[in-house]
Amino acid sequence: MSDERGHLPQPDPREERFIVDKSLLTEDQLIGLAEEYCTRYHGLNDTEYPMAERSRVLAAINTGDLVVWFDPLENTAGLGAPE
Numbered sequence: 001m002s003d004e005r006g007h008l009p010q011p012d013p014r015e016e017r018f019i020v021d022k023s024l025l026t027e028d029q030l031i032g033l034a035e036e037y038c039t040r041y042h043g044l045n046d047t048e049y050p051m052a053e054r055s056r057v058l059a060a061i062n063t064g065d066l067v068v069w070f071d072p073l074e075n076t077a078g079l080g081a082p083e
Contacts, residue, residue, distance in 0.1 A: 017071040019082065022061055025068065033068060034058050037079045 022030060034057040038050045057079070060066040066079045 015073050017069050020068040020070050020077065022068055030058065030061060030068075033077065033079050034061065037066070 025033075031054070034054050035051060037057050038053045057066065061068070061079065064082065067082045068077055069080050070077045
């Protein structure tokens with residue numbers, strides 16, 4: 001019997017999502033990500049004013065409570081909690 005654990009393919013690190021330093025993004029890009037985050041998590045139908053949270057989301061980005069993730073496989077960026 002052979003040990004199969006040593007022969008498992010390793011994930012390609014170039015395909016893993018990573019944190020983007022917020023200083024590399026423009027203010028407009030950060031605002032766009034914050035607005036997308038508000039509409040995705042609050043939904044256009046769940047609350048009457050989903051953008052009311054935008055300033056709190058931007059503050060969370062500035063404090064590091066939310067970070068910008070980039071997914072190279074999907075070629076998308078979004079906000080999320082740091083890991």
